[in-house]
Amino acid sequence: NSDQFLQAIRPYGLIPVIKLEHLEDARCIGKGLCDGGLPIAEITFRSEYAEAGIALLCKEFPELLVGAGTVLTPSQADAARSAGARFIVSPGFNPSLVDHVLRTGTVIIPGVSNPSQIEWALEKGLSVLKFFPAEVSGGVRFLKAVAPVYPQIHFLPSGGISLDNVREYLALPMVSACGGSWLTKAGTAEGIAAEVRKSLNLVRGVADV
Ligand code: 3PG
DSSP states (O other), rough: HHHHHHHTTTTTTTEEOOOOOSTHHHHHHHHHHHHOOEEEEETTTTTTHHHHHHHHHHHHHHTTTEEEEEEOHHHHHHHHHHHHHEEEEEEOHHHHHHHHHHHHHEEEEEESSSSHHHHHHHHTTEEEEEEEGGGGGGGHHHHHHHHOOOOOOEEEEBSOTTTTHHHHHHHHHBBBOEOOOOGGGGGHHHHHHHHHHHHHHTTTTOOOO
16 A cells, blocks of 8 residues: 555655666666665656566566556556556546556555645545646645645655755655656666665655655
8 A cells, every 4th residue: 555655665765757768778777776776666658668668677676666657547557557566656636547546456646736636635545645747836845835734645746856956855754755767867777776876875864764
């Protein structure tokens, strides 16, 4: 469930958000993430390789916590789950997608960027939400403003987060981890592992762990 998911990601404070340009990239990304010490991957349905990439990562890197991102439809959620995804992330709050994924028992993390959407999520019994797109939706100031109103919600901000601002987000008690695509941009496993180590060093001690 989402509590276990939160416990699993909290020690790292970072969620690599990945768009696979080629299926083979999954291999060097998986290796880079594992070698760098960040065994989490959100593979987005922004590319045609999402489903196969999730399956490849689950098979070749059993230690990796693999989820699906940018999931827009129930059929994408089903494909992700069959491929082995253990969490499903959507950019917005789509009630029928949320209901569908809840029925399957998989963790669903819908995106929100305003109080109405947060309340739709509360109504569904959800307490772990993506805050997206974080920077252009008010960033840290948005989170500080809504947290007193919804103290039960944990936010996973993403969208516009980088090494320049990630510490400001992780310093907030309602933020357990931030998503970002910068972690896996290097073209090699070594490059990704180096970026991951640098990022983990930067956030270590800042996150509310
Ligand atoms: C996401 O889907 O979480 C974001 O698009 C990642 O945003 P970024 O590319 O700005 O890190």
